[in-house]
Amino acid sequence: MSLEAAVRLTLGSLALDMELRLDEGEVVAMLGPNGAGKTTMLRAIAGLVPLSAGGVTLDGRVLEDTGAGVYVPTEERPIGVVFQDYLLFPHLSVLDNVAFGVRARGGSAAVAREKAAAWLERVGLAAYAGSKPQTLSGGQRQRVALARALAPDPRLLLLDEPLAALDVTTRAEVRRDLKRHLASFPGLRLLVTHDPLEAVALADRLVVIEHGRLVQTGTPAEVTGQPRSQYVADLVGVNLLRGQADHGSVRLAEGAVIAAAAAESGEVFAVIHPRAVALHRQRPDGSPRNVWPGRVGSVELASGRVRVRVEGPVSLVAEVTPGAVKELGLDEGSQVWLAFKSTEVGVYPA
């Protein structure tokens, strides 16, 4: 059981061009900033946006192939979708919402109601069968949407920002529930989110999208351990540089050369944790091989530590204590020296 999607299309200012493969057993989260094309990718897989080139194959069945002129319409794809604000039909009861898909796919009214009732039982909402969806809480609506998408037994479940419509207080609980339901669904599972916490909590594998392209994929540990885009680096909170490795050093695109003990050869990423970056008033003289002058661009307090952005030949974020900021008299525009050891630079091929 697998999904292969190669999607190329243009929608407004978005040019989506990416390939995605989903295998049995994994929960995959597409993660990316707003406007990266995550939702469009989901809609393309569901057949709601036409591809300009590419194809979608699910379980060996070609759902779309622009080359061969194949397009299986959305309603005939064995795909369940949980939409961002759920889109529960306001004129139907909760039970009829869940029964809708079973009925639409050819089940008799009796079978549909029976199945819907069983699903409501499963998501713990049997007592609300006769209610209108508007009367439910956000978390309950989310569960109805999930039950509605799963009731017709799809092979692939797509979830678009499944927790975004919820307030913070209920989100953690709903996320736990969702994780459990995702685990018990035997088909393929793909969700979209802009929230890294949600992605890491729910998915076995992350697919990072930026500007309509896949920039990185891997387990949450792999992606956060070796970011391959500024977006992920910012999420994780590390400094990400890119350049040409040359046995112990990395020449950055901007021209500066940093010492990096692990560097060998080829195009590489270099990460430096902000905690490893020290700040000085005067040029320090000591063991760190990397010493650069710079100007403080911004100073931000983040959970007890201060993140200081220093602009210079090598622009980096340093994380220091509030005490150090006071002692050094750091403020926007201050001249400082930053230093980090060459052993603190993580290097991996680009």
Next chain:
Amino acid sequence: MRAERVPVGIAILAAIGAAFFILPLLGLLIRSPWGDALTALTAAETVEALKLSLVASVSATALGLVFGVPLAWVFARLEFPGRDLLRALTTLPMVLPPVVGGIALLLAFGRRGLVGSWLDSAFGFTLPFTTVGVVMAEAFVAMPFLIITVEAGLRSMDRRYEEAARALGARRWRVLTQVTLPLIGPSLFAGAVLCWARALGEFGATITFAGNFPGVTQTMPLAVYLLLETNQEASYILSLVLLLVSLAVLVALRHRWLGSA
């Protein structure tokens, strides 16, 4: 919230405007011969006119739903050259003097009209001066109200519900009947009621295209107008009946117009 201070000039003009609407209604209520109401209402011609009016206006509304809803859908959902022109043509009767509409209907469906002459020669079928003609005249004038109301409803509905239905396996017909139409239910209802009310009051196009034959084409408004010459009291009473019907329509649509959610 503090009440806004009303400039005197505006208050006076507004009061005159209000009186302009209220006085005629008062006139109708006060001058109607209430004692004769029952006799007037049960007179044979009245009952006939009332029956015909109801049958014709309900039929015109049914026609409006059958043909107007698809037209509204086409206007709301399809992009094609000439769409705006077509919409303008189908809503023209809203601003056209009804008499002109009646004459236009005669020229199209009359015995010697564009289509009418063919209907006559091929099937021996004539439309003008029949009850069917009344229904046509009323539909011609009233259907545009339904079309624009339903089109507005279709345009303002959240189309993502249709996508959700498709993603659940619903084909076009199921999406339309189970999701789209129920979601625009309030617009459908309002459009139908407006259409029916307009059809019920239709005068100009009806008398021009269908004539004024008691029991066949003489609807309430026609009867009221004729009674004004022969039996004023009865015409007042019938007017009152039509007024009550209009009030009922207003009450039915109050959420839409008076905004009392």
